[in-house]
Amino acid sequence: MGRGGFFERYLRVDLGRRTAEHVPLDEATRRAVVGGVGLGALLLTRETKPRFDPLGPEAALVLAFGPLVGTPLTTSAKLAFVAKSPLTGRISDGLSSSSFAIAGKRAGVDAIVIVGEAAEPSIVLIDEEGAEVVPCPDLWGRDFQISEASERLGKEYPEHRFAVIGVAGERLVRYAGIANEGRHAGRGGLGAVLGAKRVKAIGVRGSRAVPLADAEATLRIAKDLARRSLGPATEKYRSLGTVANLSTFNRLAALPTRNFQASTFEEARRIEGEVLHETRERGRGSCKNCTIGCEHFYEVRPGQRPVKMEYENLFALGPLCGIGDPEVVLRASSACDELGIDTISSGGTIAFAMECAERGLFPAGPLAEEARDLRFGACERMLALLGDIARRRTALGDLLAEGSRRAAEMLGGDAPSFAPHVKGMEIPGYEPRALQTMALGFAVGTRGADHNRSGAYEADFSGKVNRFEASEESAAHAVAAEDRAAVMDALILCKFLRRAMENFFGEAAEMLRAVTGLPFEAEELERAGGRITLVRRLFNEREGWTPAEDTLPARFFEEKLPGGAAKGAGIDREGFARSIKAYHARRGLDEQGYVPADIAQEMASLLGGRKR
Amino acid sequence: MVTIELYGVARLRAGRAAIEVAACSLGEALAALGVACPALEPLIVAGGRLAPGWLVALNGAQITADPEMALGEGDVVVLVSADAGG
Numbered sequence: 084m085g086r087g088g089f090f091e092r093y094l095r096v097d098l099g100r101r102t103a104e105h106v107p108l109d110e111a112t113r114r115a116v117v118g119g120v121g122l123g124a125l126l127l128t129r130e131t132k133p134r135f136d137p138l139g140p141e142a143a144l145v146l147a148f149g150p151l152v153g154t155p156l157t158t159s160a161k162l163a164f165v166a167k168s169p170l171t172g173r174i175s176d177g178l179s180s181s182s183f184a185i186a187g188k189r190a191g192v193d194a195i196v197i198v199g200e201a202a203e204p205s206i207v208l209i210d211e212e213g214a215e216v217v218p219c220p221d222l223w224g225r226d227f228q229i230s231e232a233s234e235r236l237g238k239e240y241p242e243h244r245f246a247v248i249g250v251a252g253e254r255l256v257r258y259a260g261i262a263n264e265g266r267h268a269g270r271g272g273l274g275a276v277l278g279a280k281r282v283k284a285i286g287v288r289g290s291r292a293v294p295l296a297d298a299e300a301t302l303r304i305a306k307d308l309a310r311r312s313l314g315p316a317t318e319k320y321r322s323l324g325t326v327a328n329l330s331t332f333n334r335l336a337a338l339p340t341r342n343f344q345a346s347t348f349e350e351a352r353r354i355e356g357e358v359l360h361e362t363r364e365r366g367r368g369s370c371k372n373c374t375i376g377c378e379h380f381y382e383v384r385p386g387q388r389p390v391k392m393e394y395e396n397l398f399a400l401g402p403l404c405g406i407g408d409p410e411v412v413l414r415a416s417s418a419c420d421e422l423g424i425d426t427i428s429s430g431g432t433i434a435f436a437m438e439c440a441e442r443g444l445f446p447a448g449p450l451a452e453e454a455r456d457l458r459f460g461a462c463e464r465m466l467a468l469l470g471d472i473a474r475r476r477t478a479l480g481d482l483l484a485e486g487s488r489r490a491a492e493m494l495g496g497d498a499p500s501f502a503p504h505v506k507g508m509e510i511p512g513y514e515p516r517a518l519q520t521m522a523l524g525f526a527v528g529t530r531g532a533d534h535n536r537s538g539a540y541e542a543d544f545s546g547k548v549n550r551f552e553a554s555e556e557s558a559a560h561a562v563a564a565e566d567r568a569a570v571m572d573a574l575i576l577c578k579f580l581r582r583a584m585e586n587f588f589g590e591a592a593e594m595l596r597a598v599t600g601l602p603f604e605a606e607e608l609e610r611a612g613g614r615i616t617l618v619r620r621l622f623n624e625r626e627g628w629t630p631a632e633d634t635l636p637a638r639f640f641e642e643k644l645p646g647g648a649a650k651g652a653g654i655d656r657e658g659f660a661r662s663i664k665a666y667h668a669r670r671g672l673d674e675q676g677y678v679p680a681d682i683a684q685e686m687a688s689l690l691g692g693r694k695r
Numbered sequence: 696m697v698t699i700e701l702y703g704v705a706r707l708r709a710g711r712a713a714i715e716v717a718a719c720s721l722g723e724a725l726a727a728l729g730v731a732c733p734a735l736e737p738l739i740v741a742g743g744r745l746a747p748g749w750l751v752a753l754n755g756a757q758i759t760a761d762p763e764m765a766l767g768e769g770d771v772v773v774l775v776s777a778d779a780g781g
């Protein structure tokens with residue numbers, strides 16, 4: 084029996100019935116999936132029926148904490164938002180860090196599940212007693228920026244911490260995110276799931292200390308981890324932040340440019356991290372309870388509030404759209420954060436539209452008229468389009484609010500060949516042809532193209548594999564990277580700690596033993612990583628996943644990279660299919676890639692008697 | 696001569712984006728780099744080897760940390776952090 088880390092229950096809020104109940108969570112469940120994304124995936128499966136509409140009242144949004152949240156361990160102030168994505172129709176989870184995570188856990192729960200639909204636009208206020216649904220007519224439909232809405236809520240309910248959606252979430256943009264204290268659960272449209280429930284914000288407060296089974300050991304581990312978090316393994320994040328990737332990726336020809344038509348960008352020098360650091364950096368910050376502090380803020384214009392920038396925002400709103408003006412990229416990133424849309428999907432969808440416009444793929448009529456001046460590098464046009472998408476204003480904005488896959492299907496003709504997605508999720512800033520183990524990680528990802536749930540790029544950057552070729556060895560790296568990411572996201576700790584930990588599963592088990600008192604072991608955690616991936620796969624299968632989805636867009640097989648250090652690189656279709664088969668086999672899946680019936684049967688009790 | 700290009704933290708620490716050295720192997724090039732830019736020792740290069748978490752891409756393509764790797768006239772050694780996360 085454990086004595087710490089968990090409150091052994093979750094709160095289930097039914098918006099339609101206006102009820103809230105605490106539901107027990109047994110030890111077997113906690114040990115099987117740990118917490119965070121694992122617990123979120125499991126509760127999402129348990130709380131929904133097959134083939135539900137992600138934007139319908141029957142949809143569930145899960146907020147799952149991890150056993151380490153609320154402890155002194157660095158970077159542990161995190162939670163996972165988990166739901167069926169309105170963008171992909173598959174599972175999606177977004178992690179976010181802030182005092183919201185700590186306050187939510189201190190409400191005395193390991194997770195919060197929100198189902199149903201509010202009768203009118205509302206906020207949900209959660210505390211140790213339960214939940215209250217409070218109408219918020221003054222906040223809904225007013226086109227507030229996220230910072231303004233958050234400020235108003237903070238003034239009215241000073242004891243609560245809030246997760247908020249922007250105008251894009253209200254308008255059901257399929258890649259709307261959920262924001263809390265400047266951090267965003269961005270990917271997969273979880274903000275639209277909340278918007279469909281007519282919930283503008285979730286407020287949490289709590290005063291229950293998170294119990295520690297062995298406080299002395301936890302403190303000792305926390306101190307040691309904090310010390311290591313300040314070592315050379317995290318120097319990149321502290322001194323430059325993730326924007327440091329841009330110049331390196333450009334040199335290695337791995338920087339997606341102009342909707343993946345190229346992998347080097349001739350204007351990269353203007354927006355690379357080193358130059359932003361020298362010319363525009365105006366301060367650093369960190370998530371709550373983090374000793375690393377990878378957030379870097381850059382000046383847009385003198386006198387204006389500096390803007391936080393990360394590599395993914397920079398690549399997606401910069402080179403991917405052919406834009407090399409640093410001020411425009413910073414403004415675009417800030418606009419996405421304030422409107423509440425995912426930067427990667429925004430950049431990916433607009434870049435797709437730019438290519439369609441240049442190729443003349445918009446059918447004659449209002450759409451073609453609107454897209455007339457849409458070109459790679461069209462700075463002001465891109466900025467305007469972000470607002471149109473978030474508000475579903477204008478025909479083009481409304482179309483692109485659907486994401487690149489749906490927009491391409493609606494356009495028809497050749498357009499689907501140029502939509503940069505896997506399972507409907509726009510591809511992050513790692514060119515698949517130049518990083519082919521990462522390409523495999525993208526193809527098999529349960530969330531779609533995903534650099535956070537698969538760290539397979541690490542193999543490409545290790546020298547252990549040929550980065551221009553996906554192989555059977557790539558499959559082993561892809562599985563290992565997924566398992567480790569799943570456990571990090573279940574604990575939950577920040578992935579930027581990973582190189583500061585020499586023996587990840589061993590150290591994670593030690594932390595869990597100290598915090599929970601449960602006898603976690605390294606091997607058990609490694610198995611939990613695989614199990615979490617299988618839970619996600621089973622959810623996707625239940626919602627209609629087919630093996631054909633584990634692939635990449637045709638462009639990557641049919642077009643070679645045109646220049647730079649990866650000139651001539653392309654993905655061999657047969658070779659890639661073999662590496663996918665190798666991945667499926669290593670993951671323990673059947674010939675087609677389905678979870679075998681005996682494993683599904685074994686997991687049925689965990690998933691609430693789920694039937695295939 | 697061999698050109699070593701520096702990116703990210705290495706560029707910040709060295710205060711330059713590239714350096715030319717005479718070297719026939721990666722180990723020789725890294726040793727020369729450490730001498731020319733002492734701020735890189737020992738956390739990025741140490742005695743002709745790369746510190747953990749650092750790699751080179753030969754001419755931007757083949758990624759390696761092997762100090763025995765032969766270099767020829769005109770080769771470009773791109774020094775990068777293996778930590779591509781973000």
Ligand code: SF4
Nearest residue numbers: 369370373375377577
């Ligand atoms: S390293 Fe960065 S992303 Fe990770 S917890 Fe710290 S500030 Fe947040």
